[in-house]
Amino acid sequence: MMPGYRVLVHASERDRVPVALNNAKNLIAGLGVGAVEVRVVAYADGVEGLRASGPNTVLMDLLASHGAGFVVCANTLRSRNLTAEDFPDYVETVPSGVVELVVRQAEGWCYLRP
Template identity: 40%
Template structure:
């Protein structure tokens, strides 16, 4: 099974929950979870910004193989550059399109 977590909220509690879910899925011992991905857009971009409150947790997930994808449209709207993101985060043109693409590939959608 594969899961995509849609990180869209600027609320710190929701961001922490989303990252905790990613960690729980990654650490699942049943062997049924193959891949976990995180797509950030809108206020969720804050969680993947370098120097942010969630940087350590995001870095740990990236180091453990979880791909993080940031919406380029959101970066433009928020006047951010790719260099403002935590190292290792990929940008995609549109976050919603990326989530839809992953769902089409069989990823289960999750949004805390």
């Protein structure tokens, strides 16, 4: 069954990542697991908030267990000397975070910038 809603949650500022993750949690709680596909898209300082060693991993683990997706920008990773290993296994890498936002919106995804 395809979810009725697909939402991109923008995360480009480290201090806004907890808000973005709580927005994702509220979307899943409000619309129901399986009724919404949530994808957190991080680039720039936002990637720091998704690191495996960071303070947000417990909430990220919970969201991932409910089907939320997480992507980080490869351009940002290169500029900060980070690799995919710096993030939990369920975090994917995309070539460009801003391109991911544009392409997904063109596909009909809703956009949320906390």
